[in-house]
Amino acid sequence: MKLTLKIWRQAGPEAKGAIKTYQLDGVSEDMSFLEMLDLLNEQLVHQDEEPVAFDSDCREGICGMCSLMINGEAHGPEVTTTCQLHMRSFNDGDTITVEPWRSGSFPLIKDLIVDRSAFDRIIQSGGYISANTGSAPEANSVPAPRDKAMRAFNVATCIGCGACVAACPNGSASLFLGAKITHLGELPQGQPERYSRVVDMVGQHDHEGFGGCTNIGECAAACPKEIPLDVISQLNKDLRHALKSGH
Amino acid sequence: MAEGTHFLPGLSETNQAPVQTSDDAEGFYTLGEKIVDPKAPTGPIGERWTNRKFENRLVNPANRRKLSVIIVGTGLAGGAAAATLGEAGYHVKSFCYQDSPRRAHSIAAQGGINAAKNYKGDGDSTYRLFYDTVKGGDYRSRESNVYRLAEESVNIIDQCVAQGVPFAREYGGLLDNRSFGGVQVSRTFYARGQTGQQLLLGAYQAMERQIAAGTVEAFTRHEMLELIVAEGSDGKPRARGIIARDMVTGAIETHLADAVVLASGGYGNVFYLSTNAMGSNVTAAWRAHRKGAYMANPCYTQIHPTCIPVTGGHQSKLTLMSESLRNDGRIWVPKNVEDCAKDPREIPEEDRDFFLERIYPSFGNLVPRDIASRAAKYMCDEGRGVGPEVDEVQADGTTKKVRRGVYLDLTDAIARMGKHAVEEKYDNLLDMYERITGENPYEVPMRIYPAVHYVMGGLWVDYELQTNITGLFCAGEANFSDHGANRLGASALMQGLADGYFVLPNTIREYLADGPFEKIDEANPAVQEALGSVKDRVERFMSIKGTRSVESYHKELGTVMWEYCGMDRNEEGLKTAIEKIRALREDFWTNVKVLGSAESLNQDLEKAGRVADFLELGELMCIDALNRRESCGGHFRSESQTEDGEALRHDNEFAYVSAWEWGGDSNEGGQPVLHKEDLIYTAIEMKQRSYK
DSSP states (O other): OOEEEEEEEOSSTTSOOEEEEEEEOOOOTTSBHHHHHHHHHHHHHHTTOOOOOOOOSSSSSSSOOOOOEETTEETOSSSSOGGGOBGGGSOTTOEEEEEOOOOTTSOEEETTEEOOHHHHHHHHTTOSOOOOTTOOOOGGGSOOOHHHHHHHHHHHTOOOOOHHHHHOTTOOOHHHHHHHHHHHHTSGGGSTTHHHHHHHHHHHHHHTTOOOOOSOOHHHHHOTTOOOTHHHHHHHHHHHHHHHTTO | OGGGOOOOOSOSOSSOOOOOOOOTTTTSOEEOOOOOOOOOOOSOGGGHHHHHHHHSOOOOHHHHTTOEEEEEOOSHHHHHHHHHHHHHTOEEEEEOSSSSGGGSGGGGOOSOEEOOOOTTOSSOOHHHHHHHHHHHTTTOSOHHHHHHHHHHHHHHHHHHHHHTOOOOBOTTSSBOOBOOTTOSSOOEEOSTTOHHHHHHHHHHHHHHHHHHHTSEEEEOSEEEEEEEEEEOTTSOEEEEEEEEEETTTOOEEEEEOSEEEEOOOOOGGGGSSSSSOTTOOSHHHHHHHHTTOOEEOTTOEEEEEEEOOOOSTTOOOOOBOOTTHHHHOEEEEESSGGGTTSOGGGSOGGGEEOHHHHHOTTTGGGSOHHHHHHHHHHHHHTTOOOSSEEEEEOTTSOEEEEEOOEEEEOHHHHHHHOHHHHHHHHHHHHHHHHHHHSOOTTTSOEEEEEEEEEESOEEOOOTTSBOSSTTEEEOGGGBOSSSTTSOOTTOHHHHHHIIIIIIHHHHHHHHHTTOSOOOOOTTSHHHHHHHHHHHHHHHHHHHHOOSEEHHHHHHHHHHHHHHHSSSSBOHHHHHHHHHHHHHHHHHHHHHEEOOSOTTSOOHHHHHHHHHHHHHHHHHHHHHHHHHOOSOBTTBOBTTSBOTTSOBOOOHHHHOEEEEEEOOOOGGGTOOOEEEEEEOOOSSSOOOOOOOO
């Protein structure tokens, strides 16, 4: 395959960025999107041009490190992470535009790399169950209903990649937030802190500058792990209950 | 007890110290002093850890906040240790190269975590888990460590459930278990095919909670590039800190503490292609090794039999398919070479060779990982592999087209259980397979091939998880201690979390009880030396301005390692590899090309440092493999096999841990020094394994 790539290049947080166009030949349809960028980078190094900086680590769709807006869509045209997107989803001769995540709360570091540490700070504000090592009771002493445990697991599969924020016209992180609230709120172990958790996490979310949710649903459509939109309803329900009960 | 073994309390020795009589690595190393005291306790095996926890001194809670600990790595071992030490009140500084601690590669573990809970009432016990682990490791691990691991396994499950890890449950709401990796009891706890992710998020959340509490300071996008070993006024050298590079600004920073813990994972990426993450590397451990820490059993590599095969030269990593698939899938290749390019559905049953079932009738498709891997390789070597042809460089330098894949066929399982049941059991795995290969595994047999997955070798540690550098500890995959020559499935998560939550916090306090150690600052000569060497090295990478990309060196090293130090090793091949690696390293340091600037984010510069260290590690792995003229676990020397082609150990010669001391770059006349730690068992008897 032969491709035209339009890629956002920006030397640093303060530098001015621009889209740069590259021609790339010899792309195989078995390559992942990131292996295609690896190929481009080998070519750039050969031509003494600095390679394009982008994040990736596990390259098997689970670590959440990779990002990229591909033709305006978070993680590109398929429901998966960029590392699991393969070039067979594109055609010979295509022009592909590659940009970083777009969100004021994810400041740009270089080229296609952004700073997502706001997500860590949201977790710090309450995305955990307080259980010091060594203090745990026997694991089977508290049964957890299977359907609730399944729901908890399904939403706990969030990889924290930030696609939901990048896709949302409001730049809201409500899907990310709702996934954690629902995961911990569905388990018996998560009950004692359930309502203080939601208040604290929503507060941190807003403090980081993420936008509010207006039920557009782009987040769930872009989510590579298919976290359902109803976690946001759960988030709002828990928040309402928390505020009414004086948390 | 299995195979007629009776429970042994651990009071008398069951084997004699080994005496090595053959040595293929003569001339490549110097023999050093034996390690006589790994600080392992004696006495009845079931009381050793309990006694040690009691004997180790406590640190007064008021003193803990005056004591600081650096932890490099935020996977299961590092994340769990940071959370636990933070909760205890120590001041923890945590480092990771990723943008968030949640991304460490533990997250990719699929299958599950072992624990001797015996919830199924199928005869599991601490001793049985211990027994299986020592046997699975081919009697090359330290028994006291393994028993401790089995004891702590049950506490891990309690801890994780309390944190909200959503393990699979039965309809009654209790925890579910499955059997895994050829083990005959059901002791594996799991969260669908994403157990590692859920356990890591548990540790990550516990750690983030401590960041909020102010006990843990996190340094993300930071890479450790040097260890600081400083002498105190008592003349004793101690690990006192690290030099790290801020990967965003390029700043070279000094971080000091009372103790340093490396939990930086495994070095499988020395093979270039592996199931590891792109960034997984040996640098933290290797810099410590160059400062004097012994590297133990570096040649023990686990090759996982069920990965998605390579499709071409562009491949950047390999993806594991959980070996739980082997419970239901049947593995085969065509009997006739002419059939290899055909649609597998058109090959009749009588023309299929279910080779594992044929060679190992009692264990069949569930033979241990190393046996399954080697068998697949031999089938492909014979020319009966399937899938796309890929170019392979032969020993004589010519290129040959080879198909590297065997079928893992779910057809029978789908017929027996129904498509829905198969989906429920394996859905995310099969989706991932389809995404990567473009083939539907419900319709066409999957193709699999072995790939490097895990390393059992790592920094040498004593029973307290302390390296031979005082004050430097090592946990998780980065150390060598618990898996011997081969790790069982679902045991990596167990070891990482046991080390992080329960072992290290109980052993490091014995060391910290002597602290806080005298204050040191940037002016200290040891700090200046470390800082200078990092700056020089960065400067050197930037100034070579050669013609070859970092990536191309890494790929070439990987090809050499896979060819000569992979699934099947021999004297001639290993010696060839050592020669090739030396030449490649020489070339790297004169001809590598790193563009851009060192004062900003520079991924090629990061990678250059990692590849430089892999180029030294690779040679040591070959020397270690050369020295060990026996086959054990994941290390197969073709000179040491039974008439049936099975791995053959030589306990009387090689029942030791090889702990290697850095002796300088071999291109400048240096040679590693071998220190042996004899493995003496008291609670188990060594047996030659058989899976026929």
